[in-house]
Amino acid sequence: MKNLFFKKKNNIRINDILTLLKIKKQKENIKIKNISELDQAMKNDISFFHSINYLDKLKKSKSNLILTSKRYSQHIPKNKKIIVVKNILLSVAKITSLFYPDALDDIFDKSLEPVKTKLFKKLNVGRNVLLGKNIRIGKNCSIGHNTIIEKNVYISDDCQIGCNVILKNCIIGKNTHILDGAIVGKKGFGFFPGKLKNIRYPHIGTVVIGNNVEIGCNNTIDRGSLSNTVIGDGTFLDNQVHIAHNVKIGKNCIVTGQVGFAGSSIIGNNVMIGGQAGISGHLTIGDNVQIGGGSGVIKNIPSNTKVMGYPAKNIRNFLKENKLNE
Amino acid sequence: MKNLFFKKKNNIRINDILTLLKIKKQKENIKIKNISELDQAMKNDISFFHSINYLDKLKKSKSNLILTSKRYSQHIPKNKKIIVVKNILLSVAKITSLFYPDALDDIFDKSLEPVKTKLFKKLNVGRNVLLGKNIRIGKNCSIGHNTIIEKNVYISDDCQIGCNVILKNCIIGKNTHILDGAIVGKKGFGFFPGKLKNIRYPHIGTVVIGNNVEIGCNNTIDRGSLSNTVIGDGTFLDNQVHIAHNVKIGKNCIVTGQVGFAGSSIIGNNVMIGGQAGISGHLTIGDNVQIGGGSGVIKNIPSNTKVMGYPAKNIRNFLKENKLNE
């Protein structure tokens, strides 16, 4: 899949990657087109396998070149080439930086200029609004005072962007409202803790927000590392919600104040989440799930389930254990 | 009670309401003055009864016209007229929009202009401060850089408003401090989840902040839907506190960092709340209550009680159960 916002280097060959990882070069220096997750990789992309949870995706992956560690190498199908490294994710970060040298840092966009309303159709714009490069804004949108739209933002028709908002690297559907003070599209909190210094990894993902969505005040929504952070159509987020990189929230969800999502969790449709609940990373929450306020979710939740508690459990058990079921 | 900030339509008659709700018109097309909660409604206002918790208020209400559902209709006193609907709150939202057509949306205030200090007495004002219409500012106030005061804000004497603050639809008492980045008076997170699309309901309430109050950095305080959101005299809020619509906090309360209040809860006087505690919606917390940090309060708490835990319980039980009472 073409990356809309981050520029990819096109002449990477396998020996560039092997050199970077301090591994012996190969004879046949084949061209590698991209680095991608298992389910999105094409034939000539390099992908990676770092958890048994992704065994299904590994089997179905179109990638012919898999980065993994000794421990997981037995699972790689025979017809794929393998690169074995000690630290898979650190190697992924290095290779991603090789393909996308600009995605590592998140320095402010100096190209910003005061908005020229003539360039947009029926744009209702406040004072001191700044726009960067590669911005598209649909019809009948409004942008509040002091809002900063850095490079790589596509906004569809009928959207309302509040005041003091900061947007970058995001795609926003129709009739979506982004309320005051929200910060959308900065790099995620991803890095490798080093004994001498933390190593940041590049975030080449986007924040993709659907139609009829509401993003509350002072929300922080980080863009994805390799894949995108996604907020589905009709989903409403209250104030002070935090959404980490790669999280994918379904349609028509209701997320109340101060809820937090750790990275890479997948939330179904019609999910309701009470205030201050926290969702751990890399979980799968089904459709029509209800999560009580204050809950701490640390396991997957099947569809059509109500949970509450820390750790979150079936709400009947929570109420019974706390003698609240009278 | 007259609504100071949202303009009410004055020629609404009962058949306008019945038509809106797709109910058969009545012969006597009486005038309806307003839509109000049970305890604030006057004789010619329409009110509504949607929970057995409000039975007392129903009995005392001056309203002669009550909107309710079949289930609750038996409780309505004989001397009052009834309109029976399937979804009470959705009907309330529709009727409120009929009376207050401007209160639904929260688009940024385009009328804002740079502050003219000559209009105010001893106003100490930063750079890039914007003011909307219907603003009153008392003596000896200060307003920090980049702060946006949209329409409908009354600020009393000796107040300090920080930098990057956004205010709208609020009334602020004397000697109150609003710290950097706080957002006060936006519409609450209230809507009816629809299968096709969420229906927002109008927020015609105000945020009423008392004297000698401190509102911390990056706080979000939403205005009420029908009634007001209230912060009592002498109450101090730390950073990153979230207060949803209709919450009423008493006097001299101390609310530490990252605490969240869901909608419509009523908090007494001299209440102390530890960091990250959460208060569910529609609760009543008495006077002199102490709530430990991290607690999740899901039941009413009587006055003079100390609670802690999730769900919050008497602190002695919490300590005993967790073997912390040594």
Added chain:
Amino acid sequence: MKNLFFKKKNNIRINDILTLLKIKKQKENIKIKNISELDQAMKNDISFFHSINYLDKLKKSKSNLILTSKRYSQHIPKNKKIIVVKNILLSVAKITSLFYPDALDDIFDKSLEPVKTKLFKKLNVGRNVLLGKNIRIGKNCSIGHNTIIEKNVYISDDCQIGCNVILKNCIIGKNTHILDGAIVGKKGFGFFPGKLKNIRYPHIGTVVIGNNVEIGCNNTIDRGSLSNTVIGDGTFLDNQVHIAHNVKIGKNCIVTGQVGFAGSSIIGNNVMIGGQAGISGHLTIGDNVQIGGGSGVIKNIPSNTKVMGYPAKNIRNFLKENKLNE
């Protein structure tokens, strides 16, 4: 230790202090140089003893004049003078205000002016950036749009400050990133609840941030009251983290989204804290500690320990009690 940012009065004598506290004057009206915590006080400073936890520091303190209450007066070494008061901390606040009359209030810095880039080496600066007095900025720094740097800020080389950031009273090490919307250096949430009115106490501390640190979006980090708030080298904070006054975080820590620290806790090196965890005040957390997401830490934690839960306990016990150890 000299206070870099708050101006100290130099002619305070013991009878000025006694008069302030409404205590009988002494014959020998000795000069008092400063008010300091036990471990930082010099010979001619006044210090205070208000908790048995600080007995060790009391014994080692160089101060010859200790403020305390009747209850604790027996612990004061014979060779030190004692001032006995009813409310120790309230008296400390009054004396601090006597030495530092400017540290009480946190009104916005009116001296701010648009940045003059000529004054700094290779400064990459956005639009509408405001700078106050007593600002130092090292080489190769960048400051994003709408950022406000009030007085008393020292920034070292190679730092990246984002957009909409507010800094004051802080010292920032090399190669540190402060992300969009962060607020660093405002006074802490410290005051004495009074029946008539809360009494604020002065905050004469600084926020000291090390090298290679990352401060996340919308973080709030308050400056210390008497001592400093400290973030060690290489520590990374995610979005929406709240750090109260006097907290000291060690080196190479990882603090994920929405974590909160109450005042005066001391965190070791290489500590990892999961999302939404809360750390109570006045605690000591050792080195290499791991705190699970959502935990509520209310006791000290020894080094090399993993904890989780509310209240936080050894993670093995948490998993066992919640039948999660399969």
